Amino acid sequence: MVCGAVRALVFVVTAAIATSGCAVVKAHQRENLAKRAMTKDRDAGESRFGQHERGSREGADGGTGEPGGGCGCN
């Protein structure tokens, strides 16, 4: 199980680095990409509450880049 996890980790990082050489969008073409909805459409508080709520109600907590904690509802 842990070996599988390490393989997945290596795959994601390798794929990211491999594709990072494809510089397809120049800086002056990023007008739309700079919009709030295209960068981060949720505030920190909104994301945090959503994560906490899902951790309380669903068995598949995690996978959000930050572990939970502080909820007596394991």
Add this chain to the structure above:
Amino acid sequence: MRLQLIAAAAVVTSTAYADGELSMRGVYYKERSTRVIQPMLDGIFDAGPSGTVTGHLLVDAITSASASSGAAAAEPFTENRYEGGLGYTHEFAGPEESILDVFRLGADGKYSREPDYRSFYIGGRAEAELAQKNATVALGVGLSKDTINNEGAQTPMGGPKLLCDNTQAVADQTECPLDTISMFTSASHLLSKDALIGVSYDIAKIDGYTSNPYRTVITTGGPVAEKHPNERLRQAFAISGRYYITDSKTTLIAAYRYYWDSWDIHAHTPEVRAIQEVGSTIEAGVRYRYYKQDAAFFWAKRYPDPATTMIDYLTDDPKMSPFDGHLIEAKLALYGETFGFEGRWAGARFEGILEYIVQNNRFGNAVVAHAALTLPFEY
């Protein structure tokens, strides 16, 4: 265009010198047996030309029919949870003529306390922007040290005794530890001037007391304390994409997440969001999320008498059962300029969110409402 400038200003807030943003949010949550009111305060401030400090404070005011989070028979309770967090990120410029444009290192911590649960988290994160900022890769690690006790169900005879370690024969503890080590990696890449894609992978290893101190399982031999395994390995892979339609000024977001763990729970979560610019200073959004999971390997509808049958683990947790659910959300955000405000209030963002959750298990359906105000400032 005006909205775009305001949004762009919000995006660069974290890198402009001596700028900051303060956000106040109130959340109301209601399900069949639990009500939560959570006021929170979030701040992000520039710290010198290359540093950013973030912080948050919140209170969870919880009123529930049951301290045991969904148990069939339990005593009502009310409690408050307090949480505070602080983070710092430092940005470094990459070497000239290299593929590395920007490199960021960050650390954050948070502490949460309620009468029967304490949690301390500390984490670190590294992020790099590559190839003329066309790609971003990130790697992070975290460590949580939690403590669970039986304060929530005290009687003149004391609270329920806890079995911290399943290898022990007798439950005789009043407090148990729960440790989590986690790691994540993510990557995103621009696909065109209107589209980008991102992937992420998370893993977390949990050691310690993972049961609920108050929850009992009804067996054919009577009620028995819940008993979960002491270890759990959780993993998740997620992919998401964003596309901007210039003609209609609409952003479309699609995401999918697959989760699996060593308790044999597998979950699928597809999600779609659409965000529409309305006029020059208003954004309206809708969201749909589907969730489906199967059961933990030790979950059962009915358990035999543990006194006469060998049973390693028992649970009455609805989160361990197979179920699915739907979430629909409507969101409206207005900038201060909509109301004719000037100065810093012109960039203030007012936000309202309404969610309805359909969940096909004992927790039942839920309603969530947010109201938030984000105010940019200079200092």
